[in-house]
Amino acid sequence: MIIEGKERIWKDYQKDIAEDNYYYARSCIRQNFFPGSEATFLRILISELGKDVYDDPNHTTCTGIAYHSDIVPLETTMTVVARHFALMTSAGYKNFVPSCITSFGLYTEIIETWYEFPETLEKTRENLYKATRREFEIPDNLAHTSDIIFKYRNEIEKKAKYKLVNKKTGEPLKIVEHIGCHYSKMFPHKGIGGAEYPYVLAGMVDSWGGSVIDYPERRHCCGFGFRQYAVKANRGYSISCSKKKFDSMAPYKPDMIITNCPGCPYFFDRWQYALSEMEGITYGENGNGIPAFTYEEVAGLVLGYDPWDLGLQLHQVACEPVLDKMGIDYIPENKYKGLNNIDLGKPEKATHLKFY
Amino acid sequence: MKNFGYTIQNDRQIDYDKNDTKLYDFVAESEKSIRTCIFCGTCSATCTASKFTDLSLRRIILYLKRGLNESLKKEIESCMLCGKCNLACPRGVNTRNVILNIKRGIEHYEL
Amino acid sequence: MNFDYFVLPFCIGALILFTILSTRYAMWIVKLPRIDKRKAWLGILKFKFIGSIWEVFRESLLHRKIFKINAMLGWMHMSFAFGWFLLIVIGAMESKFHKSRVFNMPYDPIFLRYFEHNTHGFFFAEGFTFIMDLILLILLTATILAISKRVYSNLFGLKRTTKLILGDKIALYSLWTIFPLRFLAESFTSGLYNNGGFLTGTFGNIFASFLPLQMLEYPFWWAYSSALCLFFIFLPFSRYMHIPTEIFLIYLRNCGIRTSKNHTGYTEFEIYSCSRCGICIDKCQLTDVMQNKTQGVYFIQQIRRNILSSETAYNCLLCGRCTTYCPVGIDINKVRLLKRHDFAPENGFNFNYLDEKVTVAPFEYDVIYFAGCMTHLTPTIKNSMVKILNKSGDRYIFLDKEGSICCGKPLLFAGNEKQARELKYENKKLINKTGAKTLVTSCPICYNIFKNEYNLTIEVLHHSQYIKRLIENKKITLSKSQLNVVYHDPCELSRTNNVYDEPREILNAIANLQTTNHEKDNALCCGGSLGNFVISETERNKITNNMVAKLSEHKPDVIVTACPLCKKTMNKQSDVPINDISELVSNAILQEKNY
């Protein structure tokens, strides 16, 4: 591996990211899969970095799932997206920050379409006006939330309590970075580092002391794909994709996977459980599995947030071995205690995958 | 083992490194001309047996080169060795000897 | 009793030879299949050996076939074989007369001159002595010819011959010395006792004038005996094994035994009858295009030494030229085919699909037309035949119009007897279903197997035969053109099935048929043969090129053949147009038919 070669490419794929004043668009599924992540993003930006972020309750789905499942036509999607921009405009913001990769991809696609085919923009304006009497401006700056964390990765590093380092050996943790397909595969120039060697997550890992693993199936999809997981019988495609990636990364003995997509961490996490139950295979050391985190979770860990506040108990692959490696202080008993110390109840024990 | 209502798909990918090319090597050793096949398909198109079955010598040679021995075993059974392919081949591949040697190789390695 | 210690080597040699030969022959006879054994015994009862004796005399002594190939070579063989035979027969008579005893020691006639000096008088001096000297002279010239053959093999029409192995060399060199030694020994004795015939007596006197014959006589009789001993001992391990074996082969063949599909005792007789003369090397068209030692003689040699490789077994065009020219009449093609069984893949064939997929509607037909796989690659032949068949007025069915089941011959070529049987079964079923009385095929390969191995109850014709019959029955009328044509005999039609005349008669009727040097038995293979699995395309092309050049020598307008494979093969290489006989006939059909 010639790192200078990658740096050359990273130089070619830079993007402008707004400094402050973000209009925040939540992700439908992230709120359900790993709700701690979005909360952590807001906490980091507002409390740690003192940025102005507007979390708008009127915001709806971007229709991405339906659009990619061929249920909603593009025109409808454009109008919904236009409504989001209208909400942003009326709230007085110009920098749009979606939390979901698919939303990010969709916003990018639609804005590009409007540029390429101005008549569709006019049509959308008309549709939106007819439907809601709203008007909108295209955002000055569109960035994914991981772009924002990337932008402030060094500030986070300055405030860090922990590093992505094995505390006992001093070795950097080996980390697999996985970007969502819709982040830059459609528009390489809209992603930091492009599509082939994306840097958005690798940059965070670099800054926070970890070392990034480049393994052969790095580019492969996690298998999430809306149509695959939505239909039960099709989930075989999805799990096979994830398995291919696990098999490919296994020789590198990764300590964790960091992702920036709603689906990827979820499926990397759940499929490890499913694979262990279906075929008895586990990845990672001692049957622990390889924890798959969102970048907010990793940032939160680095900043010393309580893992249970980050929502790490929602992962099926146990996070404790990694926390121990990093030397993070946590109270194991609190794992399944909710707010106000209510006992949430322990999940059923997996057959093969280790459980703490 | 639990059943979640879906199965893990076998990869359709040919993993060349895992494939066993010993049968191809066996055949190429005694009939070098097989190496010059360019997969044009002339042989398959003229084949007497292909009228009735899925037999395609082009595909058989391809499978052989890729070490997909299991796939070709069945297919080659219907060849009647009539030799039309030998006459049609633009590269002068000695197709009948190729076929004989594939069969010999299958016996030799007990595939 | 005449005895001296020098007779011992001869006696020991002869005994060893006898023992080895009788053991071997006994084993081979045991190895004959039961039906062949029966034929061999019945042969004795039916006096088959009388015909055999005549053939042995003709071939083993006079070497008629070798004479046909080259007179010098024939002369050499004949003088050796027939001369030696006479020497033995007349020698034995001489010794009998001399002693007037019914039983002599077997060495007696051989060394008679040493023991009996009283050979004066008309009967012996002018009679036996003269004859024996004459025979010896013939044998000496034969020896000289044999030695010069080693040096000037071209004189004997042999371009290439086999290399000698150790056993061959010892046997050969001892053979070369036998008659000169006898001559010297007899001359020395004659010189000493002043007797002997025109040869030994004369040379005896000359030698006596300057040589100490007293000292030389005895050692030379020893040397003579030793040379015979050496020859006898090494004979079974050399090419000269063919001399005694051929006699048995001729007998067995006359009893109706033929090369079967398995390696039997008869095969053993065949392969040991090979003299490794190398005639098959020159006749083989592969010789010009490759270095591989695959010709009949090498093939048989490999079987004898048990080192036969699949490459040798399969590297043969199966044209049959070697079989035609083999002086001992070994059916090399059939031996080659039976040997292929050992190398043919047993498994991996499945023709079940034929049963379900190939059907024919039963109907009363006169004629079945079976084009054959190769004919489908030469559609003009197919179309011509359809035109001819339509003209013929016969009710015919084009059996393999929509694709065919292979006749099975190509599988037989591969050594896959069992699998070929399945195809035969399927085809036979179809043929029988049609209810036709005649099967016409365009492909000589199909013709061969339909005719000889299908055991069909109906008549099988090659299209040339069928056309001939149509002409005779005036079902078609043909016009004669001014085309100069030569005819190329396809191997499977001509040498294998003796269909020589029908195509020629047709061609004489519709064109000017010219003769070539390569006709009938001497016809060349086109090189496209399905029999050879080994040669490369380049080598095939060379064979074709060579033979096309020979056929085009007299610049014919068209080279005509009667085989789709020959046509397709020659077409690739020839400047002269190649036509199947059916195409010519189809063009010659007169449009108006007189009723």
Next chain:
Amino acid sequence: MAKKNVIVIGGGIAGMESASYLSAMGFNVTLLEKSNELGGHLLNWERLFPTMRYGKQVIDFLAKGIDFEQINKVLNVEIKSIEKKNTQFCVELSNGKTFFGDSILITTGYDLFDAHRKEEYGYGIYNNVITSADLEKIFMSGNPITTTDGKTPKRIGIVHCVGSRDEKVGHVYCSKVCCVTGVKQAIEIKEKMPETEVFNFYMDMRMYGMHFEALYKKAQEKYGIQFIRGRLSEAAENIDGTIVLKVEDTLAGRPLKMNVDILVLLVGFVPSKGSKEVGKLMGLNIGINGFYKTKDQHTLTNVSNIDGVFFAGSCTGPKTITNTITDARAAASSVASYLLGFDLHKRDIENHEEFWLYDSK
């Protein structure tokens, strides 16, 4: 009548041969070259397809013409400006000198495609990914071919059409020489390392030249080189430094994965930087593919849009050595005809624009 002057820009093989011919025809020729040696790309190429002749022999042959004609070579110069006054061209060079010519012959050639641009192939990122030009350098050096950690490669993959026939990098044309170069280099690898397996990944095998097909067949039959029809979609590095290739085996209709120790990228032709600069200085027409646009595709192949300016060699499109030398001689005769006052290059032919070829409608 005074001898007329011709300035040949570019000292590659086209420049060399046309300079020799023009000089032999009685013109004063000045040959300008930016590097310190004549021969261009051929200087870096060891052997040539299809006969495996040494490239140096061709350069030596061309140099004999240059030496015999005592051509005025000006090395190590770049062009600062070119102006046309009436029928005279004034060429100002980076070394301060100025040359005047009655005609200009442009032989600025091509550049090799920058393989870094096919990011997914990992050139410059993965250690064992090299280009065909790098491989020639190894051949020239006489060093053994090894992986970066010094091991003898067990398997080498050669990828065809890198930077050619690829809209993703903006080069839709075929570079013409890569297919047969791939076959040639595979044979050379096998000759040096008979135990190494060599695989060529191709979209089409374009063996159009005389003997090319024979070379291809020889590569298969004698050297056992395997050809897999499928374009490389991505390469990645394994933990042991080998390269894993993902292609579709299009004949089997299935994706195929293969590990190779070294990956060779057959880089194509792109318009040279020099051509672009000279084109800009003079206002020469550039074709859709970025090479100089000749006045006509079939007939006026050496003629530019400026009277008195001619082209030769691969500055008008990818060419083999044979094509280039032939083209150089043709260009020399075009220049000569122009300078002698003939109007052959002004013959009319109906205009057939190339644009419609690239119009998707």
